[in-house]
Amino acid sequence: MAWNVFKFCTALRGLGSIMILLVLAVVGVSYYAVVITIYGPGLAAGGLDSLLAVAVLILFHFLLVMLLWSYFSVVFTDPGCVPPSWTPALDEERGDTNPLTLAEFPADVENRRIRFCRKCNQFKPPRCHHCSVCGRCVLKMDHHCVWVVNCVGALNYKYFLLFLFYTFLETSLVGLSLLPDFIAFFSDGEISGTPGTLATSFLAFVLNLAFSLSVLGFLIMHISLVAANTTTIEAYEKKTTLKWHYDLGRKRNFVQVFGTDKTYWFIPAYSEEDLRRMPALHGLQYPSKPDLDAQEF
Template sequence: MVLWTYATVVLTDPGGVPLNWRPLREEEKGDADPLVGLGYGIAKIGTNQSAVPGDFKNLDIGFCLKCNRLKPPRAHHCSICNRCILKMDHHCGWVANCVGALNYKSFLLFLFYTSLAAILVCLALLRVFMEIFNDDEVDLTPGKLAATFIAFVSVLGFLIMHITLVGANRTTIEFQAKDKKTGLTWRYDLGWKKNYEQVFGTEKKLWLIPVYSKDDIRRMPALQGFEYPTRPNWDPQH
């Protein structure tokens, strides 16, 4: 599972903003086939119709000065990939890829299974650790054990941090940039259950593998990274 999830994170495109992307207006959504293109009924791909940022001021639509185009909610420009990434969390050097909307679940599962593997390694080394102090012939130094333990704690801490972020429906970028004034009324915080479904899907039997059900992909736009449900009656002033 460690290798599977790692390969998925590395090989999966985190999600880029298509050229000339713009959000669909309400009257256009009814005509869109939910299974056509990357937008799944959320955005038209390859449209040449121009749009002004002011038209979508209530939709949390941004404008990237580096790409010189509109970007969906929660998308950010990655200076390493040199493009805007959908629901960008961070650029990870360990996987040589950005972590975004389309591979975030795989990234979390990679951390989870790596932590489990590290726990098993630590348990297997406990007996050896005890023998170090009684047997000079044991070919393992306390330094090697300490390095294993530090690696385990680091991965586990990273996993706990991201589990907390998922529960609040925030990315690492959003957490670092959050305004204390609006920290308790984050517009995308739908409650911990729905927040987890935004990342893992509604099919709980698939939560521990890096795939989604076809039904979830069809009816959950957040899994594609272009549009996200918000809190009812959300007010940025409170």
């Protein structure tokens, strides 16, 4: 008898706030090592040491604010659910826009390519998938992330990418800031501080180095996904699909995730204009290659 591992997916919900506390713990250790132990006291050193301390502290706090803003935006933003009244067109390829009802589903599903979720008992918009952890369908679902205790989907995917981006920059900065003390520790150099502060700095360096390298891999992967206008789930589905009609070119694909307003590209938010004129940001409909002549971004 096959073992259905999806029955145990709901166990991931139990992690809940533990993962959030773990992220905040790493932030706290890093803050203590960089600000309290090393560069905070370095402000009183005078000369170039003080200028270096000011530069590191300003950049550290800026990246930290952006990291936490992006992180909690992913945590608290619903990735997108299917509206209760949503129904697909009867036959979109033939131009028939008459709405389909659930009663018509069994007879039409085979030849009209209608997507339906048996678990939620509802129609599924394009690029929508069912999450076994959340127990519902998620618009343009990418994956369920235990680190953010949420699904990553249409409405928070940009925030997730920014979280990866700022996490990489922040952890890299912390690693570089603590590198001199780390080298001195193993070369019997002179290091100021108590054994407790030294242990905290050592732990912060190792944690941030590990996070920096791992996040870089995820960041590169998701950049390639954005460039192809696909998600993690769809990347596997494309192996059985000859053509991917949502790939509109790198520029248009980028805009579908980050919007057209450049002032909002690096913050976890969208302009009102983009939200008004770009249906793709709402997760229910997406332009495809045949639509290019009729729709501009």
